[in-house]
Amino acid sequence: MISSQATPNLKAFERLSQRLADYRTVFPSCTRVVSASMATGCFPARHGLQGNSVAMLEEGRLVLRDAGHPDFLQHKRHVTGCSLAVPTLAERVKDHGGAIVFSNVSPGAAYAHDPDGHGHVYHRAGSFAPGRRQLGGHEHLDVTLDAAGDQRMTERFVNEVLHEKRPAVAVLWLGEPDHIQHEVPLGSPEHRSVLAHADANVRLVIESVDRLRASGDDVLLFIGSDHGHQTVEDVVDVDAELVAAGIKASQDSHDILAVSNGTSVLIYVDPDHAEKLPKIRSFLESSEWAGQVFGPDELGSVGQAAEGCLAFAVSMRESEGANAFGVCGLSFAAKPAAGKSDRLGCGQHGGLGRFEQSPFMLVAGPGFQAGAVNNFPASVVDVAPTILRHLGLPWSRLDGRPLQL
Numbered sequence: 258m259i260s261s262q263a264t265p266n267l268k269a270f271e272r273l274s275q276r277l278a279d280y281r282t283v284f285p286s287c288t289r290v291v292s293a294s295m296a297t298g299c300f301p302a303r304h305g306l307q308g309n310s311v312a313m314l315e316e317g318r319l320v321l322r323d324a325g326h327p328d329f330l331q332h333k334r335h336v337t338g339c340s341l342a343v344p345t346l347a348e349r350v351k352d353h354g355g356a357i358v359f360s361n362v363s364p365g366a367a368y369a370h371d372p373d374g375h376g377h378v379y380h381r382a383g384s385f386a387p388g389r390r391q392l393g394g395h396e397h398l399d400v401t402l403d404a405a406g407d408q409r410m411t412e413r414f415v416n417e418v419l420h421e422k423r424p425a426v427a428v429l430w431l432g433e434p435d436h437i438q439h440e441v442p443l444g445s446p447e448h449r450s451v452l453a454h455a456d457a458n459v460r461l462v463i464e465s466v467d468r469l470r471a472s473g474d475d476v477l478l479f480i481g482s483d484h485g486h487q488t489v490e491d492v493v494d495v496d497a498e499l500v501a502a503g504i505k506a507s508q509d510s511h512d513i514l515a516v517s518n519g520t521s522v523l524i525y526v527d528p529d530h531a532e533k534l535p536k537i538r539s540f541l542e543s544s545e546w547a548g549q550v551f552g553p554d555e556l557g558s559v560g561q562a563a564e565g566c567l568a569f570a571v572s573m574r575e576s577e578g579a580n581a582f583g584v585c586g587l588s589f590a591a592k593p594a595a596g597k598s599d600r601l602g603c604g605q606h607g608g609l610g611r612f613e614q615s616p617f618m619l620v621a622g623p624g625f626q627a628g629a630v631n632n633f634p635a636s637v638v639d640v641a642p643t644i645l646r647h648l649g650l651p652w653s654r655l656d657g658r659p660l661q662l
């Protein structure tokens with residue numbers, strides 16, 4: 258979607274930055290998981306946020322939980338003993354200039370950057386200072402989840418964060434174009450219009466960073482997306498499929514939970530029903546809607562681990578065909594929990610499809626060559642170690658590695 262016509266500011270920045278051509282996101286390719294992975298420099302197997310939605314064993318019963326809920330990570334700490342299992346960038350830089358995050362996605366994704374209150378996180382559901390002290394009045398970030406809200410957030414970020422508060426790490430996470438891509442067909446006029454607004458916000462940040470550099474600041478600037486999208490061509494109710502196959506007791510039973518993560522699904526199995534694992538595997542492997550299936554011993558290959566009752570992860574069937582607007586990438590999606598939209602014909606993500614797995618990432622600053630293309634494999638978990646190296650701080654024990662030349 259990046260072109261001189263659709264996103265002129267990003268296209269111009271491409272010439273001033275190094276493009277990571279083989280940059281990959283995590284699995285599931287969902288924003289709450291990506292936020293935690295970017296913040297920690299680790300894959301889900303180590304930070305422990307397995308999906309945008311997950312299941313947890315609570316008082317002896319598997320319970321579905323939406324990780325986008327504002328209180329999810331506080332609840333997870335209560336249930337499992339930790340919010341995220343490894344330190345975040347916010348924690349690592351708290352005595353070295355601190356971190357400020359402005360996010361306009363789901364509350365859970367915003368707070369995944371700093372669930373334990375080491376820095377500042379601003380979000381429409383609640384803005385927090387260190388110690389998770391809630392900010393009120395004009396300090397709170399009260400913006401809508403749309404292009405206008407993103408613009409207000411960006412203007413405040415530029416003035417207040419980049420030029421006044423000047424933390425060591427500043428994160429601006431727009432809600433668009435992801436939000437609109439879930440609502441309309443990819444490549445449609447409505448989508449392209451919102452994309453142009455996002456590109457205008459990019460310009461505000463680039464110009465602001467130029468001013469900081471002119472005044473002597475040594476800025477490392479990442480501009481990227483956290484995942485791509487694919488068009489939903491069919492929606493499958495995986496719980497109902499498991500019931501119909503005689504594996505899950507009923508649609509509402511707690512023996513097995515199929516938890517939709519868009520174009521992927523996480524299958525949780527109560528330990529009391531572990532004898533069902535071989536049956537589940539053969540069922541998933543023979544289902545035409547399933548693409549790649551990862552069992553307990555294979556989850557490590559996609560950055561996951563068979564912990565907390567997670568037994569299988571499935572990337573739904575996908576192909577590289579185009580939608581009506583010529584945008585490539587078609588996927589089956591797993592039907593979300595009751596009350597959420599199916600997104601048929603619109604954009605979705607979560608799986609291992611080529612387009613949802615290939616976000617863009619452009620980096621400018623010391624150690625990155627302007628106008629160059631880096632073809633080495635890189636991933637969202639490399640962002641934190643690259644920032645830590647730029648700041649002269651240790652980056653050991655992370656899954657990622659610094660990307661500077």
Ligand SMILES: [Zn+2]
Pocket residue numbers: 288435436439606
């Ligand atoms: Zn999304």
